[in-house]
Amino acid sequence: MKNYKNSDYALNKFSEGIVYKFSDGIVEVTLTDYLRDNPEKTEADFAELKALSDAIYYKQDREDSAKTRRNISLHSVETTEQCSTLPLEDEWIETNNLRYAGQAVQGLLESGILTEVQQRRFVLHIVKGLSFRQIAQMEGISHKNVAKSVYLAIQKLKKLFKELG
Structure with a gap:
């Protein structure tokens, strides 16, 4: 050996x-x-x-x-006693962005713009955090097909964002 x-x-x-x-x-x-x-x-x-x-x-x-x-750790951060937080304004902006993103995703899912397959894969990838390969393995297809499907759903979401302003 x-x-x-x-x-x-x-x-x-x-x-x-x-x-x-x-x-x-x-x-x-x-x-x-x-x-x-x-x-x-x-x-x-x-x-x-x-x-x-x-x-x-x-x-x-x-x-x-x-x-x-x-899970790569940052060297010497483990010994730091202070905690770093976002400024309040940034935290407020981030919270609002998450709320608007959630509304946009909900609107996209309810709008009927996505096919049933795109909707299922979008939810599995974006909401539940599964990788393209994991979704492909579950559905018995190639990960490229899953990636393409999710990419098209994201393009539709971007278009919806533009329409909402």
Whole structure:
């Protein structure tokens, strides 16, 4: 096995066997070990298990990576005792903007401008915060189709904003 630092996915992907990483060490199950312990199994069974293991580690790696990107801490902010807040005027403007945006979204949804599909995807992405890929996985389509649909809904929302002033 090569040293792939702390990436479980890379460690498993580039090794001959299936890798299990524990707090006290790493265990690699090779084809020989697998066939010895499971005489009724074949190389194809091991290959299928290896592919499944790679897929699980890959999904876990992507989730960890996304989580890390969103949670990068600012150095030395943890020790700061003062709290930074917006000036009152900015807070008032932000509150009003959120209220107007909510009214515009509600107007867009009630106006009938959006198709049923656009409306569903818009709500899932903008309101519920799901990614295009998550929505695409739920609907069994490509993420590009979801992105295009939501983009068109946003264009319609911008047009509605212009009309409202």
